[in-house]
Amino acid sequence: MERIELIQQVLALLKAEQWDALERHLDEMAVQDIATAMADMDVEDARRVLGLLPRDRRPRVFAYLSPALQYALLMALPAEEGRYILYRLLPDDRTALLERLDAANLEALLKLLSPENVKEALRLLGYPEKSAGRLMTPKAIAVRPGWTVGQALDYVREQSEAGETVNVVFVTDARGALLGRMRLRDFILGRAERGVEELMDPDPVTVLASESQEEAARLMKHYDLEVLPVVDPTGVLLGIVTVDDVIDVVEEEATEDFHKMASVGALNLSLREARPSLLYRKRVGWLVMLVFMNIFGGAAIAHFEATIEAVIALVFFLPLIVDSGGNAGSQAATLMVRALATGDVRMKDWLRLWGKELGVASALGVTMGVAVSFIGLWRGGPDVALVVALAMVFVVIVGSMIGMLLPFILARFNMDPATASAPLITSIADICGIMIYFSIATAILSVPVG
Amino acid sequence: MERIELIQQVLALLKAEQWDALERHLDEMAVQDIATAMADMDVEDARRVLGLLPRDRRPRVFAYLSPALQYALLMALPAEEGRYILYRLLPDDRTALLERLDAANLEALLKLLSPENVKEALRLLGYPEKSAGRLMTPKAIAVRPGWTVGQALDYVREQSEAGETVNVVFVTDARGALLGRMRLRDFILGRAERGVEELMDPDPVTVLASESQEEAARLMKHYDLEVLPVVDPTGVLLGIVTVDDVIDVVEEEATEDFHKMASVGALNLSLREARPSLLYRKRVGWLVMLVFMNIFGGAAIAHFEATIEAVIALVFFLPLIVDSGGNAGSQAATLMVRALATGDVRMKDWLRLWGKELGVASALGVTMGVAVSFIGLWRGGPDVALVVALAMVFVVIVGSMIGMLLPFILARFNMDPATASAPLITSIADICGIMIYFSIATAILSVPVG
Numbered sequence: 001m002e003r004i005e006l007i008q009q010v011l012a013l014l015k016a017e018q019w020d021a022l023e024r025h026l027d028e029m030a031v032q033d034i035a036t037a038m039a040d041m042d043v044e045d046a047r048r049v050l051g052l053l054p055r056d057r058r059p060r061v062f063a064y065l066s067p068a069l070q071y072a073l074l075m076a077l078p079a080e081e082g083r084y085i086l087y088r089l090l091p092d093d094r095t096a097l098l099e100r101l102d103a104a105n106l107e108a109l110l111k112l113l114s115p116e117n118v119k120e121a122l123r124l125l126g127y128p129e130k131s132a133g134r135l136m137t138p139k140a141i142a143v144r145p146g147w148t149v150g151q152a153l154d155y156v157r158e159q160s161e162a163g164e165t166v167n168v169v170f171v172t173d174a175r176g177a178l179l180g181r182m183r184l185r186d187f188i189l190g191r192a193e194r195g196v197e198e199l200m201d202p203d204p205v206t207v208l209a210s211e212s213q214e215e216a217a218r219l220m221k222h223y224d225l226e227v228l229p230v231v232d233p234t235g236v237l238l239g240i241v242t243v244d245d246v247i248d249v250v251e252e253e254a255t256e257d258f259h260k261m262a263s264v265g266a267l268n269l270s271l272r273e274a275r276p277s278l279l280y281r282k283r284v285g286w287l288v289m290l291v292f293m294n295i296f297g298g299a300a301i302a303h304f305e306a307t308i309e310a311v312i313a314l315v316f317f318l319p320l321i322v323d324s325g326g327n328a329g330s331q332a333a334t335l336m337v338r339a340l341a342t343g344d345v346r347m348k349d350w351l352r353l354w355g356k357e358l359g360v361a362s363a364l365g366v367t368m369g370v371a372v373s374f375i376g377l378w379r380g381g382p383d384v385a386l387v388v389a390l391a392m393v394f395v396v397i398v399g400s401m402i403g404m405l406l407p408f409i410l411a412r413f414n415m416d417p418a419t420a421s422a423p424l425i426t427s428i429a430d431i432c433g434i435m436i437y438f439s440i441a442t443a444i445l446s447v448p449v450g
Numbered sequence: 451m452e453r454i455e456l457i458q459q460v461l462a463l464l465k466a467e468q469w470d471a472l473e474r475h476l477d478e479m480a481v482q483d484i485a486t487a488m489a490d491m492d493v494e495d496a497r498r499v500l501g502l503l504p505r506d507r508r509p510r511v512f513a514y515l516s517p518a519l520q521y522a523l524l525m526a527l528p529a530e531e532g533r534y535i536l537y538r539l540l541p542d543d544r545t546a547l548l549e550r551l552d553a554a555n556l557e558a559l560l561k562l563l564s565p566e567n568v569k570e571a572l573r574l575l576g577y578p579e580k581s582a583g584r585l586m587t588p589k590a591i592a593v594r595p596g597w598t599v600g601q602a603l604d605y606v607r608e609q610s611e612a613g614e615t616v617n618v619v620f621v622t623d624a625r626g627a628l629l630g631r632m633r634l635r636d637f638i639l640g641r642a643e644r645g646v647e648e649l650m651d652p653d654p655v656t657v658l659a660s661e662s663q664e665e666a667a668r669l670m671k672h673y674d675l676e677v678l679p680v681v682d683p684t685g686v687l688l689g690i691v692t693v694d695d696v697i698d699v700v701e702e703e704a705t706e707d708f709h710k711m712a713s714v715g716a717l718n719l720s721l722r723e724a725r726p727s728l729l730y731r732k733r734v735g736w737l738v739m740l741v742f743m744n745i746f747g748g749a750a751i752a753h754f755e756a757t758i759e760a761v762i763a764l765v766f767f768l769p770l771i772v773d774s775g776g777n778a779g780s781q782a783a784t785l786m787v788r789a790l791a792t793g794d795v796r797m798k799d800w801l802r803l804w805g806k807e808l809g810v811a812s813a814l815g816v817t818m819g820v821a822v823s824f825i826g827l828w829r830g831g832p833d834v835a836l837v838v839a840l841a842m843v844f845v846v847i848v849g850s851m852i853g854m855l856l857p858f859i860l861a862r863f864n865m866d867p868a869t870a871s872a873p874l875i876t877s878i879a880d881i882c883g884i885m886i887y888f889s890i891a892t893a894i895l896s897v898p899v900g
C-alpha cells in the first residue's frame with residue numbers, strides 16, 4: 001500500500017509542478033520505486049524527474065527503466081549526460097539495453113560510449129542471444145592463490161568499487177584461469193595470516209559463456225549459488241552471473257512457456273509496450289495453421305453427413321463430447337509440460353507417467369460418461385444415451401493420452417515440449433473425438449455412413 | 451552431461467554393491483547431486499547411501515530430498531540418527547518437511563525433536579500456509595547500534611554458525627525491533643573503530659510474517675534483495691527470507707498459474723509423486739463443469755437444427771470457425787494473465803489494452819476470414835464462402851474480447867485472473883461462435899430457423 005502511495009505522490013507533485021517538494025520526496029524513495037513511477041510518464045516528465053535526482057543516483061534509477069524508455073531518455077538528454085549514465089551503468093544492464101535496439105539506434109548509442117566501453121559492449125553482444133555471456137557482468141574480483149587472507153582482503157577493499165558483488169571472491173592464476181572461490185564470510189571468519197589456497201573451495205561450479213541462460217539458472221538453482229562464474233572453454237574467468245538475474249530468467253522462461261502453451265510466439269518484451277503489429281505477427285501463424293488442421297475435423301464431420309442427417313439430434317452433443325477430449329488433453333499436456341520444465345519429471349519417466357495417466361484418464365472418462373448419459377437420456381432416449389456415454393469415455397481417454405504423450409514426443413525430437421499447446425491438443429483431440437463419436441453412433445444406431 | 455554421469459555412477463556402484471568405491475565417489479560429489487541420485491532410489495538404498503556419508507554431511511544431503519523420501523527415511527533410520535538429522539536441518543527446511551505431513555506422521559516426527567525444537571516448529575507452523583513466516587528461517591544475526599564495527603565483527607564471527615547467511619547483518623534494539631541493516635561488504639570496507647549506527651542502512655525493506663510468500667518474493671525481486679527481514683506488527687525481527695527460497699516461490703507461483711490456465715486445480719506437490727486419486731480430484735471438477743457449460747453450445751446448435759438440415763455442408767465448417775474463436779481467446783487470455791502475474795500490466799491499464807486488442811483481433815479476424823473464404827468457395831460456393839468468412843471475422847474478434855476481458859473481470863472481483871483458463875474461454879467462445887455462425891448463415895442463406 002505504502003509503496004503505491006509513494007509512487008502516486010510523485011505523479012501528483014509532478015502535475016502540481018512543485019519541484020522542491022518533489023525533489024525532497026524523491027530523496028526518500030528507493031531507486032526501484034522512482035523507476036516504477038517513471039514508467040507511467042512521458043519522456044519529458046521522466047527527463048525532468050531524472051534531473052531532480054543527485055547525479056550519482058541517476059544511473060541507478062535508469063538501470064530499472066524499460067529499454068524503450070531508456071532509449072527515449074538517452075536521445076532526449078544532452079549527449080554528455082547520456083554518456084555519463086551509460087558509462088555508470090553496470091555492463092550487464094548496458095548489454096540488456098543495447099541488445100533490444102535495432103541497428104540504427106544501436107549505432108546512435110554506441111557514439112555516446114568510450115572506445116573501451118564500445119569494445120566491451122560489442123564483445124558481450126558477440127555472445128549468442130540468451131546465452132550466459134549476455135547475462136553476465138564481466139567484472140569479478142579475483143585474487144591469487146599464493147596470497148594470504150590479509151593480502152586478499154586488502155585487495156578486495158581496493159577493488160570493491162569495480163565489482164558488482166563482493167560476497168564471493170574468485171581465485172585465478174596469472175593467465176586468469178579460475179582455480180577456486182572464497183565466500184566473503186570465509187574471509188571474515190578466517191585468520192588474516194592463512195593462505196587463500198588453503199581456505200578456497202577448489203572446484204567451483206561454472207558455466208560456459210556460450211551456454212544458455214536457462215542452463216545458468218538451472219545450475220544456480222540446483223546448487224543454491226548466489227554467484228555463478230562464467231568461463232571460456234579454456235577455463236578463463238570472464239565474468240559472473242548474479243542471483244537477481246536468475247530470478248528474471250526463471251520468470252522469462254515461464255512467460256515463454258505460457259505463451260507457447262497458448263500458441264502465441266514468445267514475446268521478448270512487455271505486453272504493455274508491444275506494438276499491435278508485433279502482437280499480430282506473434283499470433284497469426286498458429287491461428288491460421290490451426291484452421292488448416294481443423295479442415296480435417298470438418299472432413300471427419302463431412303464423412304459422417306449421412307449419420308448426422310439420419311439422427312440430427314447427435315449434433316447437439318458434438319460440442320460436449322469433442323470439447324471434453326480437448327479439455328482433458330490440455331490438462332494432461334500442461335501438467336507434463338510444466339513438470340518437464342521445472343525438472344520434476346524427466347524423459348525416462350514417460351512410461352510410468354503413461355500408466356498413471358491411463359488410470360486417471362479412465363476414471364475421468366467414466367465419470368464424465370455417466371454425467372453425460374443423463375443428458376443423453378433426456379434429449380434422445382436410451383440409444384443416444386449409450387452412444388454419448390461410450391463416446392465420452394473413449395474421447396476423454398484418447399484426448400488425455402494425446403495430451404500426455406505429445407510433450408514427450410516433441411522433446412524426443414529436440415523440440416520444445418511447450419509446443420504441445422492447448423489449441424494444438426484441442427484441434428487434434430477434435431478430429432479424434434469426431435471420428436470416435438460418429439463411429440460409435442453409426443455402429444450402435446445402425447445408420448448408413450456417408 | 452558430467453553431472454548426469456556422476457549420478458548414474460552412484461546407481462551403478464550401488465547395484466554392484468561396491469561400497470568402498472561408492473563411498474569415495476560420494477566424497478567427490480556435491481550434496482545436491484547426491485540428493486538427485488537418491489530421488490531415484492527406494493528407501494532401503496537411500497538409507498544405505500546416507501550411511502556411507504560422513505555424519506555431518508547427512509543433514510545437508512537430506513535437506514534437498516523430497517518431503518516423501520525425507521519422511522520415509524526418518525521412519526527407517528534409528529531414532530537417534532533421525533533426531534540428529536532433524537536437529538541439524540535449518541528451521542525453514544524443517545518447516546517445509548513438517549507442513550507436508552498429515553497429523554499422525556507429524557506427531558511421529560515431533561517425538562524425535564527436542565522440546566525447544568518442537569516449540570519453534572509449532573510456532574513456525576502457526577503462521578498461515580504460504581506466508582512469509584512459513585518461508586523464513588528464524589535465525590538472523592543481529593548487532594546493536596551502539597557497537598563499533600570491530601565489536602560487531604567479533605560478534606558475527608562468534609555467531610556465524612547460528613545464522614543461515616552472514617552476508618547481511620541486522621541491527622536491532624534491546625527489544626529486538628529492527629533498526630537497520632549492514633551488508634558484510636560494508637563491514638569489510640568500513641574502519642573497525644567506526645560505529646554501526648553510522649554505517650547501517652537505517653530503513654530496510656521488511657515483510658510481515660503473516661503476509662504471503664508472493665509478497666515477499668515481489669519485494670525481493672523489486673528491490674533486488676538477497677535477504678529480506680521478516681518482522682511482527684511491532685517491528686520485532688523474527689527471521690529472514692533468503693533469495694534461494696524466492697526462486698522456489700516464483701517457480702511454484704508460475705506452476706500454479708499453468709495448472710489453473712489448463713483448468714487443473716493447483717498441485718502443491720510433484721507430479722511424479724502425486725497419487726492418481728489426487729490427480730483425478732484436481733481435474734474432474736472443472737471437466738464436469740465444462741460439460742455442463744457445453745450444454746449451452748449444444749442447445750445453440752439444436753436451435754439452428756433447421757438451418758443445418760437445410761444446408762448440411764455448414765457442419766463441415768463448424769470446427770474451423772468455432773475453434774478459431776477459442777484459440778484467439780486463449781491467446782489473448784494467456785497474454786493478459788501472464789502480464790498481470792508478472793506485474794507488466796496492471797488493472798488500470800485495461801482500457802488501453804482493450805483498444806489494442808480490438809485492433810489486433812480485427813486484423814487477425816480479417817486474415818483468417820480471407821483464408822477460410824477460399825475453403826468456403828471450394829466446398830460450398832460463393833454464398834457459403836461469404837457466410838464462413840464473415841462468421842470467422844466476428845468469431846475471432848468476439849473470442850479475443852472475451853479472452854482479453856475475462857482475466858480483468860475476475861481480478862476486479864478479487865478472483866485469480868488465471869481462472870480464465872483456455873478450456874473455459876474455449877467453452878464460452880464455442881457458444882458465441884455457434885450463435886454467430888448459424889445466425890449469419892440463416893440470414894444470408896435465407897433458410898428457416900428451428
